[in-house]
Amino acid sequence: MRNRPTAYGLTFALPLLVWQVVFFVLPLAFLVALSFFTVRNFRVLPDLNPGNWGVILWRQVFWQAYGVTWLLSATGSLIASVLAFPCAFGIALKLSANSRRWAVFLMVIPFFTSYLVRAYAWQVFLSDTGIINGLLAWTGLGPYALLNTPGAILVGYLTLSLPLVILLQVFSLTYVDRSLIEAAHNLRAGRLRTVFEVIIPSARVGLVIAALFAFILCFGDFVSPVYLGGGHPTTLSILITDTTKSGQQWPRAAVIALMMIGTLLATAFAAVHFAYRGARR
Amino acid sequence: MSPNRDPNRSALIDTALRVWIILCFVFVFAPIAASFVFSFNSDRFPTIPLGHFTTDWYRLVVADPLVWSGLWNTLKVAGAVGVLATVLGFGAAYTDHRHDFFGKQAYLALALLPPTIPAVILGLAMLAYLSRLTLSGSAVSVIIAHVVICAPFAMALIRLRLSQMDAALEPAAWNLGATEWGAMRHVILPFCAPAILAALFITMAVSSDEFAVAWFVSGLNETLPVKVLGFLQGQVSPRINVIGSFVFVVSIGLVIAAQLLMAGRGARPYEE
Amino acid sequence: MTDTRFHLARRRLLQGAASLVLAAPMLNRAWAQEATTLNMLAWYGHAEPDVVAEFEAANNVKFVPKYYSGGDNMVGLISQSPPGTYDLILSDAEYVQGLNEAGYIEELTPEDYNFADYFPEFQKFPGNWKDGKLFSVVTRFGFLGVAYNTEALTEKEVDTYAVYWSDKIKGKVGHYDWHLPNLGQISLLNGNASPYDIDAAAWTSVMDKARSLRPQIGGFFDYGGTFSSLKDGQMLAMAGIGDWITGVLQKNGAKVASHIPQEGGLQWSECFCIGKGSPKADLAKKWIQYITSAKGQVKSAEMAAYPALIPNRKGWDLLGQVDPAEAKRQGMTKDAGNAMDLIRSGRIKFRQWPVQQDLGTWNDFWSDYKGA
Numbered sequence: 072m073r074n075r076p077t078a079y080g081l082t083f084a085l086p087l088l089v090w091q092v093v094f095f096v097l098p099l100a101f102l103v104a105l106s107f108f109t110v111r112n113f114r115v116l117p118d119l120n121p122g123n124w125g126v127i128l129w130r131q132v133f134w135q136a137y138g139v140t141w142l143l144s145a146t147g148s149l150i151a152s153v154l155a156f157p158c159a160f161g162i163a164l165k166l167s168a169n170s171r172r173w174a175v176f177l178m179v180i181p182f183f184t185s186y187l188v189r190a191y192a193w194q195v196f197l198s199d200t201g202i203i204n205g206l207l208a209w210t211g212l213g214p215y216a217l218l219n220t221p222g223a224i225l226v227g228y229l230t231l232s233l234p235l236v237i238l239l240q241v242f243s244l245t246y247v248d249r250s251l252i253e254a255a256h257n258l259r260a261g262r263l264r265t266v267f268e269v270i271i272p273s274a275r276v277g278l279v280i281a282a283l284f285a286f287i288l289c290f291g292d293f294v295s296p297v298y299l300g301g302g303h304p305t306t307l308s309i310l311i312t313d314t315t316k317s318g319q320q321w322p323r324a325a326v327i328a329l330m331m332i333g334t335l336l337a338t339a340f341a342a343v344h345f346a347y348r349g350a351r352r
Numbered sequence: 353m354s355p356n357r358d359p360n361r362s363a364l365i366d367t368a369l370r371v372w373i374i375l376c377f378v379f380v381f382a383p384i385a386a387s388f389v390f391s392f393n394s395d396r397f398p399t400i401p402l403g404h405f406t407t408d409w410y411r412l413v414v415a416d417p418l419v420w421s422g423l424w425n426t427l428k429v430a431g432a433v434g435v436l437a438t439v440l441g442f443g444a445a446y447t448d449h450r451h452d453f454f455g456k457q458a459y460l461a462l463a464l465l466p467p468t469i470p471a472v473i474l475g476l477a478m479l480a481y482l483s484r485l486t487l488s489g490s491a492v493s494v495i496i497a498h499v500v501i502c503a504p505f506a507m508a509l510i511r512l513r514l515s516q517m518d519a520a521l522e523p524a525a526w527n528l529g530a531t532e533w534g535a536m537r538h539v540i541l542p543f544c545a546p547a548i549l550a551a552l553f554i555t556m557a558v559s560s561d562e563f564a565v566a567w568f569v570s571g572l573n574e575t576l577p578v579k580v581l582g583f584l585q586g587q588v589s590p591r592i593n594v595i596g597s598f599v600f601v602v603s604i605g606l607v608i609a610a611q612l613l614m615a616g617r618g619a620r621p622y623e624e
Numbered sequence: 625m626t627d628t629r630f631h632l633a634r635r636r637l638l639q640g641a642a643s644l645v646l647a648a649p650m651l652n653r654a655w656a657q658e659a660t661t662l663n664m665l666a667w668y669g670h671a672e673p674d675v676v677a678e679f680e681a682a683n684n685v686k687f688v689p690k691y692y693s694g695g696d697n698m699v700g701l702i703s704q705s706p707p708g709t710y711d712l713i714l715s716d717a718e719y720v721q722g723l724n725e726a727g728y729i730e731e732l733t734p735e736d737y738n739f740a741d742y743f744p745e746f747q748k749f750p751g752n753w754k755d756g757k758l759f760s761v762v763t764r765f766g767f768l769g770v771a772y773n774t775e776a777l778t779e780k781e782v783d784t785y786a787v788y789w790s791d792k793i794k795g796k797v798g799h800y801d802w803h804l805p806n807l808g809q810i811s812l813l814n815g816n817a818s819p820y821d822i823d824a825a826a827w828t829s830v831m832d833k834a835r836s837l838r839p840q841i842g843g844f845f846d847y848g849g850t851f852s853s854l855k856d857g858q859m860l861a862m863a864g865i866g867d868w869i870t871g872v873l874q875k876n877g878a879k880v881a882s883h884i885p886q887e888g889g890l891q892w893s894e895c896f897c898i899g900k901g902s903p904k905a906d907l908a909k910k911w912i913q914y915i916t917s918a919k920g921q922v923k924s925a926e927m928a929a930y931p932a933l934i935p936n937r938k939g940w941d942l943l944g945q946v947d948p949a950e951a952k953r954q955g956m957t958k959d960a961g962n963a964m965d966l967i968r969s970g971r972i973k974f975r976q977w978p979v980q981q982d983l984g985t986w987n988d989f990w991s992d993y994k995g996a
Contacts, residue, residue: 079532080451083443084459087503090440091462095500098481102473105480113699113722130988132995158376161369174373179607181380185561187580188596192383195390195398198856202386216795218858219843234380262365291470293564298584301843301853302801305995308472313994316696316802317987318722319703321480328473335468396876397855418689483704571705572663572690585693586668586929588848 099332106325113319120322127326133310140290140306141334143221147228148285151236152278154229159240160270163247175241181234190227190294197223197299219301227295232285239284243277244270279346286342287335307331384600391593398590409590419579419595426560426575429491433498434556440499441506441551446540448507449514450522464504474501475568482569489571497569498559505558506551513547514540546613553610557603659686662907665698666691666714667894668847669929678923679914685907693847694802695719702728708901711908717751717893718804718976720760729897732758736909737916743964746935750974751895760895763915764924764932767891767963767972768805768866769884776860782883785813785863793860794840798853800864801844803990804975805890809863810834812887812973819890821979831989838996854880867954868892871931874953888971894932918942926950933963 076084109118127133162174181189196202197217207213217223247270255265271278289295293308302309307327314324386398391410394403413419444463448456466474478497482488487496521543525535541548563577570578576595583592662685664671671689680686692698695716702710702723715723723729737758739747749762770782776796781787788797799806811819811830822830842859843849850869853859855878862869866882866889873880896915898908914920921939925932926947933954934940943951944958955963966972978986 076453077532080447084447084451085443087440087444087463087507088459090499090503091466094478094496095466096462098474098477099469101481101484102477113726114703132992135995154376157369157372161366161373165366165369166373176607177377178380180604181384184384184600184603185563185577185580185596187563187577187584188387188592188599189383191584191592192386192390192398194852195386196382198399198858200399200856200858216842219853229379230383233376237376262362287468287470291472293472297846298849301798301845301849303841303844303994305991308470309994310991311472311476313987313991315700316694317984319696319699320984321476321700324476325480328476331473332469335470339468397852397878399856417686421688479704486706489705489709571701571709572688574690582668582691583848585846585848586691588851 102325102328106322106329108322110319110322115319115321123322123326127323132305133327136305136307136310137330139304143224143228143306144286144289147225147232147289148282150225151229151232151285152282155233155236155240155281159237159244163241163244175238178234178238186231187294189230190298193223193226193230193299194218197226218299221300221304224295224300227299228289228292231292231295232288235288236281236285239277239281243274243281247273276346279342283339283342286338290335291331387593387596390590391597393590396590397588409594413591413594419576422574422576422579425491425573429494429498429575430556430560432495433502433559434552436495436499437502437555438506438548438551440503442510442544442548444503444507445510445514448511463507466500467504471562471564475565478565479568488569489573491573493569494566494573494575497565498562501562501565502555502558506555509551509554510544510547513544517543549613550610553606557606561599561603659684660904660907661686661688662712662904662911663710664689664712664714665701665710668693669927670714672929674928675923679911683907683910699723708899708903710899711902711904712911713897713899715760715895715897717749717762717895717974720751720895720897721754723897724754724759728900729759730900730902730905732761732898734758737761737913741918741938742935743937745967749893751893760897761912761916762893762895762935764934765891765893766866766868766932767884767889767966768809768864768975769882769889771854771862771865771870771880771882773854773857773860774879774881779883782861782885784885785809785887788837788840788861788863795842796860797840798842798850798859798862799844800850800862801846802864803986805864807834807986807990808890808975819973820976823980827981834993835996838993844994854878868930868932871954884966884971888973890975891972892975922946925954925956
């Protein structure tokens with residue numbers, strides 16, 4: 072509306088700006104500085120030492136963990152999106168308004184329930200003598216190794232991201248123009264064709280953003296890799312903790328953290344770009 | 353939304369979708385239900401078959417003064433975070449709603465970015481930074497960090513509400529002689545009240561469940577979720593499930609309150 | 625903490641009424657204001673009521689613990705906190721010298737502590753002293769060997785670390801996720817008399833040996849993770865730990881045990897230090913005096929979180945009187961082959977920093993090994 076900053080306008084705009092600059096931007100900037108510090112005798116000393124970057128970037132285990140983390144998170148986000156879609160589709164387009172409100176409400180609940188506790192509870196389902204193998208044993212199958220596998224990490228990732236993905240998909244599907252769907256039906260388009268050529272394209276932005284959020288959550292998670300994956304394969308979050316174990320190597324941990332932030336930002340920009348380019352078409 | 357008798361609707365597919373929805377809910381709620389069950393199980397380690405029913409773990413938790421101090425810290429932090437994050441979030445949402453200015457994209461990015469940074473990284477950066485300001489290891493540092501994470505949630509909620517407001521409402525108030533502050537007080541704030549309360553509850557809920565950043569910066573003033581992490585890393589104990597169930601019930605309370613407030617007064621014009 | 629019926633019953637009696645009082649925050653706070661607080665940085669369990677309640681009541685003290693999981697975790701917390709934050713620091717022996725060099729701990733007066741009651745081996749405990757000055761007091765220790773599931777393996781089979789390579793337990797061998805105890809055990813298996821003081825060639829062969837173990841490994845676990853995966857049979861053998869884990873599990877009825885194999889075992893040791901700049905150093909000193917006394921030592925040995933051996937002779941005697949079963953279980957009796965005999969026979973080596981390699985070298989190898 073009006074462009075001239077007024078005392079009134081600034082009163083509302085500035086507090087958040089100041090807070091985020093002082094307590095968010097500056098810590099991240101400090102992280103950059105920290106990545107150049109030197110460690111001696113368990114003490115982290117200010118320095119301009121590029122060696123930390125060399126040590127991390129030249130290590131095979133870093134790139135391996137990088138690849139593993141990226142692949143696991145991408146898989147997690149893909150599976151979450153695929154599993155969530157029929158669910159969100161049903162909630163958004165098939166349920167009555169009242170049931171939909173309840174479904175959405177129920178999906179909010181896990182979002183505010185301790186993720187640590189939920190991940191820990193999965194151990195009982197997945198262990199060799201756990202609930203799933205117990206049920207399988209009745210049918211004469213198993214036992215299968217489920218816990219301490221990449222599959223278990225994915226279960227954890229889904230625990231973390233599925234509710235959010237479903238919610239975001241529900242919101243974007245709710246706003247799909249129904250007359251478009253009816254038009255497709257009137258043109259005798261098959262059900263699947265309607266879904267793939269009408270509904271998914273028009274909800275594309277929401278679907279991509281939902282997948283992106285799932286990726287971000289999984290990429291930085293250390294609970295699932297440690298408590299469900301049994302600490303292997305090594306993810307970046309595990310590598311960060313391990314790195315600090317050689318006599319307070321926080322600077323090297325900072326290098327890994329910065330690489331993670333860079334990756335997340337790049338992925339986010341690419342995803343948003345992809346989402347909106349597709350939406351405009 | 354009347355059930356339309358569409359020839360394209362197939363009962364089979366509808367049923368399949370409903371079954372799928374239920375399966376998704378089962379997946380999401382299975383661990384929550386399990387932790388409830390195991391909080392009443394006599395065995396220290398959660399294994400099948402179950403031991404016998406017991407409330408011993410609840411008694412141990414109640415008798416542990418450290419849990420109480422953790423709870424007290426959590427409530428203190430969550431209360432402060434809720435208020436601060438909501439105030440900051442409201443300001444940002446209103447700014448986004450009302451003004452167009454150079455650098456607005458950057459402003460919004462800054463306002464919404466923090467939840468996308470993994471908590472481990474944010475915790476590490478916060479600890480290193482706050483300890484240089486000698487702010488680390490106190491409840492204050494947890495509050496600072498949680499406001500950074502929570503303010504975007506508050507902003508998103510309030511922004512959503514503002515977008516439901518008739519854009520002509522505020523100028524109309526000015527035309528009737530109200531000052532900007534007057535319009536804020538008599539038009540904007542009442543209209544946003546349900547969203548503000550919802551934001552308050554949800555930011556409190558997020559804060560009372562956050563453990564990763566809090567572990568780094570809390571020092572001796574641990575919050576309850578940090579204690580849970582400690583129980584998990586150290587002594588595996590069903591007390592994890594007890595505290596988890598407790599936090600669950602509290603968070604649910606806050607969420608239901610937020611839901612009722614949003615649905616009660618707020619959402620009516622929108623739902624029509 | 626422990627859930628043996630007996631303990632719960634006792635706790636219930638003691639705390640039934642207390643919990644009601646504690647549940648009322650106002651009363652609780654009024655009570656807390658009177659007591660002096662003492663901040664303790666320690667492994668999980670050291671400031672739990674079963675250990676500290678008596679001292680708290682007698683001295684009107686309230687412990688505020690910060691529990692860490694791993695020595696690096698501990699150093700990180702100290703370095704990022706203002707001096708004097710932690711009055712008491714419980715540190716593994718190998719970290720004490722590091723804490724000392726970094727200036728994080730106070731020098732202690734040897735006369736304050738009753739070393740005469742200690743076994744001779746622990747009177748001049750290497751980790752405690754530097755240039756004839758005392759910086760910490762060892763209060764508990766324990767042995768690391770092969771931790772195993774007694775239904776899957778026999779004591780004969782686990783009499784060598786080579787059991788980790790057994791086909792029988794492929795995919796069921798776990799590591800406690802820290803390089804020092806694991807690589808130390810492999811070094812012992814390789815026949816190194818001083819497992820941590822090895823030259824380049826020996827270090828290379830330790831690495832090769834370790835790599836050959838990697839396909840057997842089912843996971844890398846933290847403190848809590850080792851508990852649950854041994855308990856539910858997820859892992860049938862665990863490298864890098866000992867009775868401090870399996871002892872707790874035994875009390876909970878799990879079929880697990882620890883054994884010191886023929887190649888020998890490693891020793892972990894926990895020492896109390898006073899944090900630099902602690903405003904309550906006197907009270908902290910009083911605590912160390914208490915926990916190193918016979919009475920405190922018995923509490924240490926029986927600590928609910930995890931049991932340990934104690935270096936105080938009079939502590940052994942008292943434990944034999946109050947809990948002979950536990951004294952026998954841990955080998956703290958006058959019988960031949962007890963814990964001190966094990967040490968004196970030279971079969972136990974200190975866990976310590978690598979001498980000829982850099983700490984970073986071992987840690988980096990461990991990361992590579994995990995990622996392999």
